[in-house]
Amino acid sequence: MTLRSRSKLPQTKPWLPQHQSSHVPYKHIAVIGAGIAGATIAAKLAEQGMTVRVFEAAPTFATQASGNLAGNCLPIIDKNTNSPYALWHWQAWQQAYQWWITQENPSQYGELTGAAKWSTIAKTQQQWRDWAEQINQPDKVVWLAQLPTHPQQAGLWFPQGGHLIPKQIIGNLLSHKNIRFYPNTNITKIDLSHGVWQLGSTTATYASDAIIIATGAHTAHLLPDWQDTLFPNKGQVSHLALSAWQQPPQNALSYGGYATPAVDEVTCVGATFEQATPLGLTEAGHKHNLQLLSQAYPNALKPNTTTIGGHSAYRANTLDHLPLVGPVINVPAYKAHIAPYCRQPDRITESKDLLLPNLWFSIGHGAHGLTSAFLAAEVLCAQMLGRASPISQSLAWAIHPARAIFRQLVHTK
Numbered sequence: 001m002t003l004r005s006r007s008k009l010p011q012t013k014p015w016l017p018q019h020q021s022s023h024v025p026y027k028h029i030a031v032i033g034a035g036i037a038g039a040t041i042a043a044k045l046a047e048q049g050m051t052v053r054v055f056e057a058a059p060t061f062a063t064q065a066s067g068n069l070a071g072n073c074l075p076i077i078d079k080n081t082n083s084p085y086a087l088w089h090w091q092a093w094q095q096a097y098q099w100w101i102t103q104e105n106p107s108q109y110g111e112l113t114g115a116a117k118w119s120t121i122a123k124t125q126q127q128w129r130d131w132a133e134q135i136n137q138p139d140k141v142v143w144l145a146q147l148p149t150h151p152q153q154a155g156l157w158f159p160q161g162g163h164l165i166p167k168q169i170i171g172n173l174l175s176h177k178n179i180r181f182y183p184n185t186n187i188t189k190i191d192l193s194h195g196v197w198q199l200g201s202t203t204a205t206y207a208s209d210a211i212i213i214a215t216g217a218h219t220a221h222l223l224p225d226w227q228d229t230l231f232p233n234k235g236q237v238s239h240l241a242l243s244a245w246q247q248p249p250q251n252a253l254s255y256g257g258y259a260t261p262a263v264d265e266v267t268c269v270g271a272t273f274e275q276a277t278p279l280g281l282t283e284a285g286h287k288h289n290l291q292l293l294s295q296a297y298p299n300a301l302k303p304n305t306t307t308i309g310g311h312s313a314y315r316a317n318t319l320d321h322l323p324l325v326g327p328v329i330n331v332p333a334y335k336a337h338i339a340p341y342c343r344q345p346d347r348i349t350e351s352k353d354l355l356l357p358n359l360w361f362s363i364g365h366g367a368h369g370l371t372s373a374f375l376a377a378e379v380l381c382a383q384m385l386g387r388a389s390p391i392s393q394s395l396a397w398a399i400h401p402a403r404a405i406f407r408q409l410v411h412t413k
């Protein structure tokens with residue numbers, strides 16, 4: 001590829017259709033799912049003066065993937081610092097930090113005042129060291145021969161990294177005066193009728209101008225067309241009493257597993273990654289979490305320590321480890337239009353009918369939703385209201401929901 005052609009990015013990709021803003025502000029917006037993805041976008045739109053109804057199947061908010069006591073907030077390390085994967089997670093982390101620092105009494109939501117990350121593998125250490133040098137932003141990340149939390153370890157120090165407390169964040173976001181929360185409301189059906197969306201639960205129907213789907217790993221129950229784009233992956237965290245530690249963590253720690261400072265006297269240590277496993281806490285899961293900790297941080301815990309609980313949930317993973325954020329396509333119409341030319345994208349023409357009007361995704365946040373939901377909310381809000389995007393066009397394409405279906409078409413052809 002010549003330099004010239006590389007600098008000439010196309011202005012459109014018809015297989016990643018863009019929402020054409022109607023410039024009419026939405027009056028009633030529905031968000032399905034009261035995890036971190038749903039709460040962040042609901043609050044963002046509520047702040048713009050819109051009325052937002054948040055529907056949640058469970059009796060309260062933050063019960064599934066966002067139901068952990070606490071989680072780490074850090075960027076991803078990718079030696080290709082310009083990949084969409086690296087750029088998204090870096091920018092998302094910065095957005096989460098901006099959100100946190102601008103809150104009144106931010107400490108109630110966790111602490112983004114420093115996080116340590118280390119590995120005991122020499123090759124990984126060298127890669128991380130090179131990565132920090134390449135990033136070259138010492139206010140954001142530095143390689144230290146002695147970590148402030150663990151002077152016996154060399155590793156990365158993120159002055160703006162830390163841990164977040166999702167329940168506290170979500171509860172507060174949903175308390176906005178323009179948000180009405182509907183717990184115990186499993187949305188089983190959505191239909192478009194004369195330009196207005198109808199959301200059906202087992203007991204009622206709700207009309208809405210626009211819908212944001214933030215249903216995490218459960219998305220395919222509502223929208224089966226998306227079944228093969230999300231891969232539920234069970235994770236379990238373990239809880240430890242403060243008294244279990246020789247020295248309880250004062251900062252978020254990341255070492256292959258992770259540990260957070262105490263929330264209400266309980267620390268959170270994680271996490272497992274399990275394929276095709278039913279939900280529920282297991283002894284094997286706890287053992288795995290404690291082993292990760294003791295391998296990286298010998299003698300962290302007092303002898304004969306036992307866990308005092310935990311949480312398990314499904315992460316919603318995607319193949320490329322980027323979320324699906326943006327307008328939702330009409331999958332059958334999309335496949336019919338795109339499939340014949342998916343290997344010759346230059347021949348694909350624009351079509352107005354590929355998008356389902358005013359339907360949006362913030363799903364597929366995988367193992368990093370506490371970090372990525374804030375930027376996803378900014379991106380969606382800008383797209384919905386026709387405002388300048390906080391991310392580049394190429395990054396918006398990288399997270400566009402349609403790319404997951406497009407990829408399926410290319411691979412099955």
Ligand SMILES: Cc1cc2nc3c(=O)[nH]c(=O)nc-3n(C[C@H](O)[C@H](O)[C@H](O)COP(=O)(O)OP(=O)(O)OC[C@H]3O[C@@H](n4cnc5c(N)ncnc54)[C@H](O)[C@@H]3O)c2cc1C
Nearest residue numbers: 033035036037057064065066071072187216235368369370
């Ligand atoms: C063990 C574990 C550890 C993790 N650690 C970290 C970490 O340290 N840092 C980090 O950044 N991320 C971490 N993650 C990932 C992060 O928790 C998730 O990415 C994030 O919580 C996803 O949020 P969400 O809102 O997309 O999904 P969820 O929190 O799962 O929310 C989806 C909500 O939608 C509701 N819902 C689904 N279908 C319907 C329907 N039809 N009608 C009504 N409601 C519906 C569900 O009940 C649920 O409340 C971890 C995840 C796990 C499981």
